[in-house]
Amino acid sequence: GFTVGPAVAAGAFLLLGPETLLIGNAVTFFVSAGVLARLSLAIARTDSPKAGAGSLISDTRDGVRALRHLPVVRAVLAASGAGLMFAALFNAAELPFVTTELGAGGAVFSLLVAVFGTGFIAGSLAGARGGAYEELRRRYLLGLLLMAAGLLAAGSSGGLPLAGAAFAVAGFGNGLMLVYERLLMQRLVPDRMMGRLYGIKDAITAWAFALGFLTAGGLLSTLGVRTTILAAGAASFVAFLAAAFALRERAPTGEALGDSPGPVYEGALGEHGPHPLDGGKLGLLLLEDFGEDGDDGRIKLGPRVGG
Numbered sequence: 001g002f003t004v005g006p007a008v009a010a011g012a013f014l015l016l017g018p019e020t021l022l023i024g025n026a027v028t029f030f031v032s033a034g035v036l037a038r039l040s041l042a043i044a045r046t047d048s049p050k051a052g053a054g055s056l057i058s059d060t061r062d063g064v065r066a067l068r069h070l071p072v073v074r075a076v077l078a079a080s081g082a083g084l085m086f087a088a089l090f091n092a093a094e095l096p097f098v099t100t101e102l103g104a105g106g107a108v109f110s111l112l113v114a115v116f117g118t119g120f121i122a123g124s125l126a127g128a129r130g131g132a133y134e135e136l137r138r139r140y141l142l143g144l145l146l147m148a149a150g151l152l153a154a155g156s157s158g159g160l161p162l163a164g165a166a167f168a169v170a171g172f173g174n175g176l177m178l179v180y181e182r183l184l185m186q187r188l189v190p191d192r193m194m195g196r197l198y199g200i201k202d203a204i205t206a207w208a209f210a211l212g213f214l215t216a217g218g219l220l221s222t223l224g225v226r227t228t229i230l231a232a233g234a235a236s237f238v239a240f241l242a243a244a245f246a247l248r249e250r251a252p253t254g255e256a257l258g259d260s261p262g263p264v265y266e267g268a269l270g271e272h273g274p275h276p277l278d279g280g281k282l283g284l285l286l287l288e289d290f291g292e293d294g295d296d297g298r299i300k301l302g303p304r305v306g307g
Contacts, residue, residue, distance in 0.1 A: 006117065010110035063196030066189075073188050073197065075246035076140065080181045081204040082239040083144055086232040087174060088212025089219065090151055093232075096225045097154070102163060115164050116171035123175025127183055136187060137247050140180035144240040146173025151233030155226050 012021050067074050098109040123143065130136070150170025157163040181201075189197050219228045 004117075006110055006113040010106065013106070059196050060199070063193060063200050066193045066197065067200070070188060070197075072247060072249075073185060075243060076181055076184055077201055077204055079144060079239050079243035079246070080177060080201075081208040082242075083147060083174075083177060083236055084205055085208040085212040086151070086236045086239070087147065087170075088209045089216050089232040090154070090170070090229055092213055092216030093220060093225050093228050096220065097229060101158075101226055102160060104160065108160065112164060112167050116167040116174075119168040119171025119173075120175040123172040123177075124179045126172075126176055127179030130183060133184075133187055136180050136183050139176060140184060141240065141244050141247065143173045143175070143177030143180060144236065144243055146170070147177060148233050148236035148240055149173070151229060151236055153233075155229035155233055 009021060012024075016024075067077075094113070095109055098104050098112060102108065123146075127139070131139070147170050150166050150168075150173055153166035154163055154170060157166050185194075185197065185201065216228070219231070223231065
């Protein structure tokens with residue numbers, strides 16, 4: 001969508017005016033709303049013995065509380081949010097960069113956007129194979145580094161070939177960062193908190209873009225186009241260094257690992273049994289009745305997650 005959309009718009013401009021194109025675009029949103037309205041969405045709440053709908057505020061509070069016990073996820077969300085804010089600065093500077101710094105027109109701009117999108121797709125597809133935690137961490141950091149390098153190269157480029165290569169590298173890094181951000185979250189976030197933390201992630205993404213666009217105008221006017229892009233690249237590199245330091249542990253402690261759920265102990269009420277505690281230490285827990293009245297008096301215990 002990010003790649004084909006600009007290319008279609010560039011061609012449509014030759015035949016249609018911007019007003020007609022915007023109206024046609026609005027129609028597609030009505031079509032999407034109609035399709036979504038036909039879906040029946042059922043939400044299963046499995047984190048509580050009592051099913052029921054919670055409020056948006058309480059669910060958000062639960063998500064924020066869970067983040068306190070997920071330091072790796074916190075670091076990933078912070079680094080991704082910073083990277084996307086600097087990417088928004090780059091997005092705002094793209095058009096004046098092409099027209100003023102490269103002296104090109106709309107066709108070249110559309111071409112570079114398509115090159116960035118092609119790199120983005122390639123970076124996203126690179127995450128299809130998944131991997132162990134260490135591989136996910138390494139590739140996530142690589143995405144941040146490549147995005148920073150692409151922005152710095154774009155700001156330093158003086159011609160179309162180098163600019164095109166820089167746009168491709170930045171797009172590849174952006175796609176790699178985003179897809180491995182999601183894979184890390186799937187690996188580290190408990191299933192029952194996944195929706196809440198993904199909501200927080202999307203909120204951070206939205207605010208990152210908003211802050212980037214809000215500050216872009218002042219920075220472009222004050223620093224100039226090329227310096228703004230270079231500043232965005234340098235700041236992205238700082239975000240990479242901060243993320244690399246925060247994720248320096250080869251494996252997270254106190255967080256869920258999706259490929260190693262750990263043992264489960266089942267027993268009767270009042271019975272003592274082995275239970276893995278933080279980091280695999282063995283302890284003894286008294287099984288108590290947390291179920292509803294009338295159940296069989298047996299519960300299951302698994303590894304403790306998130307404190």
